[in-house]
Amino acid sequence: MEFKRIFKASAIATALILAGCGGDINITPTVNDNSSTTDNSVNNSNNTSTPATPVDVTCASYESDAGTVEGTFDGMDCLYNDSFSSKNISITSNITFEELPDSGVHVFEDALQIGADGDTTSGFVIPASGPTMTVKPGAVLAFKSGEAIIRIARGAKIQAVGTAAKPITFTSAFAYDRFDDEGKGPLYADWGGIIINGNAITDQCTDAERAATTCNVPSEGITSYFGGNDNADSSGNIKWAKIWYAGSGPKVGGEGDDLNSLTLNAVGSGSEFDYLHIHQGFDDGIEFFGGASTVKHVVVTDTQDDSFDFDAGYHGKMQYLFVKHGTVVTRDGSTVFMGNHGFESDGVKGASSAEAPPSNPTIANVTIVTTDGLSVRDGDPSVAFKFDDEFNANFYNVLMVKTAATQTYCITFSSDGEKQADKIMFNNSVMACNVEFDDVDGTFNSGKEPASLTGTALTAWFDGTSNIRIGSTASVLAANGFATDTASTDITISANDLSTLDAGFFDSVNYIGAVSDQDTSSNWYKWVETALTAAEQD
Numbered sequence: 001m002e003f004k005r006i007f008k009a010s011a012i013a014t015a016l017i018l019a020g021c022g023g024d025i026n027i028t029p030t031v032n033d034n035s036s037t038t039d040n041s042v043n044n045s046n047n048t049s050t051p052a053t054p055v056d057v058t059c060a061s062y063e064s065d066a067g068t069v070e071g072t073f074d075g076m077d078c079l080y081n082d083s084f085s086s087k088n089i090s091i092t093s094n095i096t097f098e099e100l101p102d103s104g105v106h107v108f109e110d111a112l113q114i115g116a117d118g119d120t121t122s123g124f125v126i127p128a129s130g131p132t133m134t135v136k137p138g139a140v141l142a143f144k145s146g147e148a149i150i151r152i153a154r155g156a157k158i159q160a161v162g163t164a165a166k167p168i169t170f171t172s173a174f175a176y177d178r179f180d181d182e183g184k185g186p187l188y189a190d191w192g193g194i195i196i197n198g199n200a201i202t203d204q205c206t207d208a209e210r211a212a213t214t215c216n217v218p219s220e221g222i223t224s225y226f227g228g229n230d231n232a233d234s235s236g237n238i239k240w241a242k243i244w245y246a247g248s249g250p251k252v253g254g255e256g257d258d259l260n261s262l263t264l265n266a267v268g269s270g271s272e273f274d275y276l277h278i279h280q281g282f283d284d285g286i287e288f289f290g291g292a293s294t295v296k297h298v299v300v301t302d303t304q305d306d307s308f309d310f311d312a313g314y315h316g317k318m319q320y321l322f323v324k325h326g327t328v329v330t331r332d333g334s335t336v337f338m339g340n341h342g343f344e345s346d347g348v349k350g351a352s353s354a355e356a357p358p359s360n361p362t363i364a365n366v367t368i369v370t371t372d373g374l375s376v377r378d379g380d381p382s383v384a385f386k387f388d389d390e391f392n393a394n395f396y397n398v399l400m401v402k403t404a405a406t407q408t409y410c411i412t413f414s415s416d417g418e419k420q421a422d423k424i425m426f427n428n429s430v431m432a433c434n435v436e437f438d439d440v441d442g443t444f445n446s447g448k449e450p451a452s453l454t455g456t457a458l459t460a461w462f463d464g465t466s467n468i469r470i471g472s473t474a475s476v477l478a479a480n481g482f483a484t485d486t487a488s489t490d491i492t493i494s495a496n497d498l499s500t501l502d503a504g505f506f507d508s509v510n511y512i513g514a515v516s517d518q519d520t521s522s523n524w525y526k527w528v529e530t531a532l533t534a535a536e537q538d
Contacts, residue, residue: 055101062131063093071106076178078106086110087147087222090117094131099138099166106141107173111149115156117197117224119216126199126213126228130155132236138166142173143191146248149259151224152196152235162240164523167275170194172245184331186245188304188338189282192259193246195219198235198267199228202290203313203358204350217289219265220258221248226265231292231315234270238262241275247282247304258283261303267293269316275523277531278303279538280328280338282377288314289349290356294505295321297524301535302326302338304377307368309341310391312349314359317505322482322514322528323368325382326535337373340380342366342400347390347420358420360392364498364506367482367514372404372434381408384433387417387424396496398429399484399513403472405435411462412438415446422450426467428496430512434472436462468493476513482532483525484513 059071059078071078078100085091090113097106114133118124130153135141139162141150150170152158162168172190173179180186197219205215205227215227248259261281262273269292276298278285285300287309295318300307307323325339347358370382384400400410410433413421421444437458444453444461453461459469470476474490477483485491491512498506511518519525 057100057104058098060095060097060106062091062095076102077104080106080108082110085112087113089113090115090153092116092131094134096134096136097139097141098136100140105173105176106139107179108141108143108148110145111147111151111192111222113151113153114158115153117151117153119225121214121216127155130157132157132159135160135168137162137168137240140169140171142171142176142179144173144179145191146189147192149192149222150194151222152194153224154197154199154226154228157234157236158194158196158238159236160238160241164240164275164527166240168241170241170243170246175245187331188245188280188328189248190245192221192248193261193263193281194238194243195222195224195259195263195265196235196267196271197224197226197265198271198291199233200231200266200268200291201229201313201356202227202266202350203348203352203356204289205356206351207353207355210355217265220263222259226289228266231268232270233268235267237272237274238276239272239274242277242279243281244279247284258305260284260287260309262286263289264291264293265289267291269294272296273298275527277301277527277534279531279535281305284309284344287311288316290314292316294318297527298322299528299531300324301531302328302538304338304340304375306341306344307339309344309346310359310361311346311389312359313347313352313356314361316361317502318361318363319365319506320514320524321363321366323366324482324532324535325369325371325373327371327373328538330376336376337371337382338375339371339373339382340375340378341386342368342370342384344386344388345391345393345417346388347392349389352390358390358392360423362394362501364396364496364501365509365514366395366398367401367484368399369401369482370408370410372402372406372408374407383408383412384410386412386414387421388414389416390419391417392420392423394425394427395429396427396498396501397509397512398426399476400431400433401476402433402435405433405472409433409435409438411436411458415448418444418446418449418453420450421461422453426462426464428493428512429467430476430491430493431462431467431469432472432474432476433469436469466493466496478517480517480529482528483515483517483519484511486511486517
């Protein structure tokens with residue numbers, strides 16, 4: 001692993017410094033009553049050589065009823081056990097995680113829950129201004145348990161905003177040799193991922209519940225609540241960040257009760273998720289339950305289930321999404337396939353209404369590279385799009401790539417997915433797939449499709465007036481394997497410049513797919529290139 005190679009030298013150097021300073025290392029989080037201070041800088045050894053200049057490191061802390069609770073610095077890393085944070089502790093004051101010197105890591109044994117959580121039908125009042133979890137550029141947060149999650153409650157916020165030079169990392173503690181006692185290395189499902197609960201609209205509540213502020217939808221994976229009536233609500237932002245080795249399979253609730261790498265539960269448009277790399281998640285990359293959060297510049301690689309999963313009336317905007325299904329090597333040495341759907345697209349989970357209509361996102365500039373494999377957990381095929389449950393959407397400048405298909409395809413509908421198929425619109429998009437659809441006779445004929453589509457060929461539905469299907473032998477990707485080959489003679493349509501969309505969010509473009517081969521100096525091009533290189537080396 002790249003992390004391990006990077007950190008070995010720093011670990012050795014830190015060990016030498018500690019040997020010179022003497023003294024014991026306390027790994028128990030401290031509850032500080034602030035009544036006294038202790039000077040630990042005195043050198044008690046017989047070593048008369050000039051000591052290394054001590055680095056002033058302050059681990060994260062927060063205020064509780066018992067006083068200041070803070071993590072413990074062990075000379076290299078900040079350690080947080082279940083006395084600091086756990087599934088039984090909700091942190092209700094602001095907390096900040098700084099970048100640590102010498103490649104240090106913030107390491108957690110259990111869950112990190114920010115903000116008070118509760119059911120408003122039982123007397124709980126959602127804070128109007130809850131705590132904020134701030135993560136500074138370059139900080140690394142690593143987790144030791146598959147049950148360890150980050151949960152942001154309604155009214156609380158996460159502000160994890162890195163930079164191109166210093167992205168933030170959320171990952172497995174086993175990515176670092178010093179925490180990997182068994183030498184097993186990191187792998188999907190090593191930790192639980194990030195759950196953000198918002199106050200936006202989800203169809204899992206009724207109009208009456210929203211009006212009475214009694215909308216309380218239980219989150220998947222861990223008991224907490226989301227939902228409200230404000231699609232402009234903000235739960236904070238995550239930008240320039242990597243989320244690796246997260247997620248879980250079905251939990252106590254059975255199939256569908258999963259932990260994703262990033263779960264956005266009724267998160268409103270006041271939150272932005274920009275420049276993310278999600279890798280080796282064991283469920284979805286990002287799952288949306290309603291809300292209207294905005295998403296831009298996201299790479300999802302080798303994630304077991306869906307890269308993007310929409311449900312419960314999601315109405316957000318998205319641009320620049322790159323998805324690549326692939327393989328990983330497990331701890332027993334087996335090579336397994338990762339990836340069910342680039343997009344699993346569900347319109348309704350509860351009951352739609354005028355206030356909470358079926359999912360209807362607007363999505364532009366997408367590249368999905370699938371395989372011919374069956375995923376390791378579910379045994380499901382690698383597919384670009386699955387449409388279900390009255391889904392609606394407008395897609396622009398999409399590029400689907402599948403070079404081989406003996407047991408897979410690019411698009412599939414459930415019968416409920418056909419109900420509003422006339423409201424799923426592709427624009428200026430390219431399908432370069434060996435097998436395009438999984439429907440046996442290739443027509444809409446389930447009896448649930450709109451009357452206007454009965455008997456219509458799926459190929460005609462996709463083609464519309466601005467899309468093309470050009471087969472798996474077409475040249476669509478540049479030599480780097482990810483950027484669109486803008487000089488391709490097989491792509492005979494022009495991109496949609498997006499000038500009719502919201503200019504406050506959508507950038508004007510002149511290419512189809514997520515990345516242009518003419519844009520090699522941009523932050524986005526470099527982000528994708530770096531992400532794919534890291535995934536290949538993992």
